[in-house]
Amino acid sequence: MDALQSKAAFDQAEQHFRNNEFDAALQILNQLNRAFPGNKDVLYPMAQCMANSNRPDDARKTCDFLVQRFDHPGAKKLLTQLQSPPNLLADLGLGNLDSGPSFGAGLKNAPLESAGRFEEATPYLLSVGIFIGAYVQYFLVMSQFDTESYLEELVESIRNPVVPTSDLTPLFRLILSGFVFNYTIGCFVSYFALKTVSTLLHDDFADDMKDVALYTLFCLLLVFIPVLGWIAAIVIVRNHYELSGRKTVLLVIVWFVYKGVSTFLLELPLGLAA
Structure with a gap:
């Protein structure tokens, strides 16, 4: 999207906004935000539309970002309005939540510019780094762990209590490493599965990943409970x-298709190394 198109x-979004068509305006602004991420002249009108379309929580988050990042005066004012008592907001009316001429005023003087490329890519780079780190540590632990010999020794010690049990530290290390590895895979699998069925809650990779990571951890702990844990995890999600x-099914x-394929591909080097 070039400067003229943006x-x-x-202008089209602003016209919708003036006509109190906030959802239509927000839809266009979301497209602009994807083309020019992190731009205050897009984010602030988005916050205005969210505030006027009964999405105060999203509006507050956007305003918080604008205040922290740009010390945006309009966002400060809107944030104050959003923090007013509910009865006061009702008296103000939806269309009066900072819907004045400040809508995207910055665009009148300069074309849109996106945030720096590195800054834009930071959440993705961080996620990839975490994934690689989890995989490498799991690979190293697995490659150094002689599963067959350890199981034989463990079975023998159970059959014959006189035989001393070997040090359990490698086993605990393997369990912890496997948990971290599977949790990391689970986060990415859950994100892409939710994205595939178009059910992510946010229009932002970092926010969606934080949300997915929290619920993946919770569900991963639940699935240790046979049957009921799986059912509870599905209901919670x-x-x-x-x-x-239908979408749940x-x-x-x-999720299981993505998990199976990713696990197979990631476990393949371990089999070759063995």
Whole structure:
């Protein structure tokens, strides 16, 4: 999207905003935000639209970012309005939540510019780094662990208590390493599965990954409970992401397919190394 296209799109969003068509304006602004991420002249109108379309939590998050990053005066004002008592907001009316001429004023003087490439890529680079780190440590632990010999020794010690049991430290290290590895895979698998069925809650990779990471950890702990744990995990995910029954089934199928394929591909080097 070039400067002329972005200006035309923004003018269209502003017209929707003036007509109190906040959802339509927000849809266009979301497209602009994807093309020019981190731009205050897009984020602030987005916050205005969110505030006026009964999405105060999203508006607050956007305003918080604008205040912290740019010390944005309009975001400060809007944040103050959003923190007012509910009855006061009702008296103000939806269309009066900072819907004045400040809508995207920065675009009148300069074309849109996206955030720096490195800054934009930071969440992705960080996620890839975490994944590589988890995989490398798991690979190293697995390659140094002689599973067959350890199991034989463990079985022998159970059959014959006189035989001393070997040090359990390598086993605990393997369990911990495996948990971290599977949790990391689970986060990425869950993210892409949710993205496939279009049920992610945010329009931001970092926010979505934080949300997915939290619920993946919770569900991973639940699945240690046979049957009931799996059912509880599915119910929690369904309620959190507001999934229909059909989408829930589709999500579970997609998740297991992605998990199976990714596990096979990642375990393949371990088999070759052995």
